Amino acid sequence: MADRLHALAYDVGTTSTKTCLYALDRTVTLVDSASSAYPLRILPSGGAEQDPEDWWNAMRATTHEVLGRAGISAASIGALSFCCQMQGLVLVDAQGRPLRPAMSYMDQRAVAQWRRGMASGLRIAGLNARKLLLSLMITGGASASVKDPVWKYTWVRENEPEVFARVHAWLDVREYLLLRCTDSLIMTEDSANATFLYDSRPGRRGWSSALLSAFGVDPRHMPRVTPCTAVVGHLTAAAAEDLGLARGTPVVAGGGDVTMMAVGTGCVTPGDAHVYVGTSGWVSRVLARRSVDLDHFIGSLIAAPPGCYNYIGEQETSGKCLEWVRDHLALDEIGIYQEQHKVPDRSDGGTATLLEYLDRVVQETEAGSGGALFAPWLHGNRSPFEDPNARGMFFNIGLDTGKRKLIRAVVEGIAYHKRWILECIEEKTSPIQSVRFAGGGAVADGTCQVLADVTGKRVEAVRSPQNAGAAGAALVCGIALGQVPDFPSAAGLVSVRKTYLPDPRTTAVHERGFQVYKNLYPSNKRNFALLNAPRIPAE
Numbered sequence: 001m002a003d004r005l006h007a008l009a010y011d012v013g014t015t016s017t018k019t020c021l022y023a024l025d026r027t028v029t030l031v032d033s034a035s036s037a038y039p040l041r042i043l044p045s046g047g048a049e050q051d052p053e054d055w056w057n058a059m060r061a062t063t064h065e066v067l068g069r070a071g072i073s074a075a076s077i078g079a080l081s082f083c084c085q086m087q088g089l090v091l092v093d094a095q096g097r098p099l100r101p102a103m104s105y106m107d108q109r110a111v112a113q114w115r116r117g118m119a120s121g122l123r124i125a126g127l128n129a130r131k132l133l134l135s136l137m138i139t140g141g142a143s144a145s146v147k148d149p150v151w152k153y154t155w156v157r158e159n160e161p162e163v164f165a166r167v168h169a170w171l172d173v174r175e176y177l178l179l180r181c182t183d184s185l186i187m188t189e190d191s192a193n194a195t196f197l198y199d200s201r202p203g204r205r206g207w208s209s210a211l212l213s214a215f216g217v218d219p220r221h222m223p224r225v226t227p228c229t230a231v232v233g234h235l236t237a238a239a240a241e242d243l244g245l246a247r248g249t250p251v252v253a254g255g256g257d258v259t260m261m262a263v264g265t266g267c268v269t270p271g272d273a274h275v276y277v278g279t280s281g282w283v284s285r286v287l288a289r290r291s292v293d294l295d296h297f298i299g300s301l302i303a304a305p306p307g308c309y310n311y312i313g314e315q316e317t318s319g320k321c322l323e324w325v326r327d328h329l330a331l332d333e334i335g336i337y338q339e340q341h342k343v344p345d346r347s348d349g350g351t352a353t354l355l356e357y358l359d360r361v362v363q364e365t366e367a368g369s370g371g372a373l374f375a376p377w378l379h380g381n382r383s384p385f386e387d388p389n390a391r392g393m394f395f396n397i398g399l400d401t402g403k404r405k406l407i408r409a410v411v412e413g414i415a416y417h418k419r420w421i422l423e424c425i426e427e428k429t430s431p432i433q434s435v436r437f438a439g440g441g442a443v444a445d446g447t448c449q450v451l452a453d454v455t456g457k458r459v460e461a462v463r464s465p466q467n468a469g470a471a472g473a474a475l476v477c478g479i480a481l482g483q484v485p486d487f488p489s490a491a492g493l494v495s496v497r498k499t500y501l502p503d504p505r506t507t508a509v510h511e512r513g514f515q516v517y518k519n520l521y522p523s524n525k526r527n528f529a530l531l532n533a534p535r536i537p538a539e
Helices: 053-068 111-118 128-140 151-157 171-180 190-191 209-214 235-241 255-263 319-329 333-343 351-364 401-429 445-455 465-480 487-491 506-532
Strands: 005-012 015-025 026-036 048-050 076-083 090-091 169-171 186-188 225-226 229-236 248-254 273-277 280-285 299-302 309-315 373-375 394-395 434-438 458-462 497-498
Touching: 005 053, 005 171, 005 465, 015 225, 015 465, 026 053, 026 465, 048 053, 053 171, 053 235, 076 169, 076 465, 090 171, 111 128, 111 373, 111 434, 128 209, 169 171, 171 186, 171 229, 171 235, 171 248, 186 190, 190 225, 190 248, 190 299, 190 506, 248 465, 255 273, 255 280, 255 309, 255 465, 255 487, 273 401, 280 401, 319 351, 351 401, 351 445, 373 401, 373 506, 394 458, 394 506, 401 445, 401 506, 434 445, 434 465, 445 497, 445 506, 458 465, 465 487
Parallel strands: 005 076, 076 248, 186 225, 273 434, 434 458
Antiparallel strands: 005 015, 015 026, 090 169, 229 248, 273 280, 280 309, 299 309, 373 394, 458 497
16 A cells, blocks of 8 residues: 555535544544534425535534644645435536525425326336336336435425526535535436436446436436546635635545445445444445345445445434434433533533443343334334334333333334344345444444344444444545555455344344334334325325
């Protein structure tokens, strides 16, 4: 490997941006990091929106903070790249300015558009047969969810025609930030694939005119597509001044969160699998060819390593459930703990300490949570069933079910859901013996052990798991600039913090709990619809 490379990786998530400064030589080493939060507006209509300027302001503040604290000069930054949330919609005008708030991957207001576009005519598995079969053949997936980007695009066209008339380009979150940095209008292959309008077949890569026509998308709105390792441009003078970096710094395309997380966990070879527990969550496995499981809403996206695909099943709210526990369920526990142990408030840096306490509660509470189960569907779900109306629930609570059992039940519920997706992936591929674990959930020993016990898999928590996506973006910088020879070499730079093996003493109780857990959704699907389905007037 060549001399040390310093790279900035921007991890742009749902509720905050984290800027990570990495040094790449014999390992990928986190030098410093800083985070800045911003709002996610949840609208009564099912909308979920953000202001793109919030992302940029967060990048600017955290870049200055990291460079200042690390004592690294702007000139020493060899490249920058991104790991970003996916399947958002940022519509920009001819000057590259956002025309409206960005629509998050969580936005589910386009129910009427989805019904007309995908749930009408001759159907297979409840979906329009012609569009479904065409999409599967060309993209390896389909716009089967109301949250998929094409329905957001259609919603704007139908509900905000004056905005839509000024649209110059359809971008995702990262693509907007790349444009802001370089004035280059591009989209990476994984983001393009996630629109389900891009031909992902080997040798045929490109926007599909058949699908653009079928879904009513203007081809002039679709940007040029490039691999994640491409240097898409260099920092403009304006962007460099704003960020406090050197003009002309190479900007590497990077990828979506799933794509970069796979690289950052060292999962770059067919058969490798990783589990992510952050705000959302997923299970992903690297494959050498496309695969799709329409029954369980698992599909393939183009991966960073050439010729590979990430086969992914997503859970809409994963670590978000742990935040909910901390903020709503565990307040009394935390209050008592703070009073007895003089823990500082969150604003004084006490958040990690409080989460460590909750993790200790998980470890000290019996496996199976005394029979209590939790369904982690706080904002609907995507895989192995797709239903925006699904919501969380506690089940089988008794007189002896206290808060500690409820807290552990939430962690077990997240793990049960990951096992469900894992088993669906194994049905289409082959048995999985071990998984890499990343995201904020992988920091906690209790959560790691529960995941191992519930899934029966060897769980390898990577070092600095909450920054694995950013590490992937830094490694991509190394590959783009020739500092890292290839993706297998990049995987060799990723280290494991700790390995967790299943405890056979918990097998019976988790097997019983898992069987009941899988019954919770089909038993309540109709009730979720009665309570939560939007009332769409007949057309």
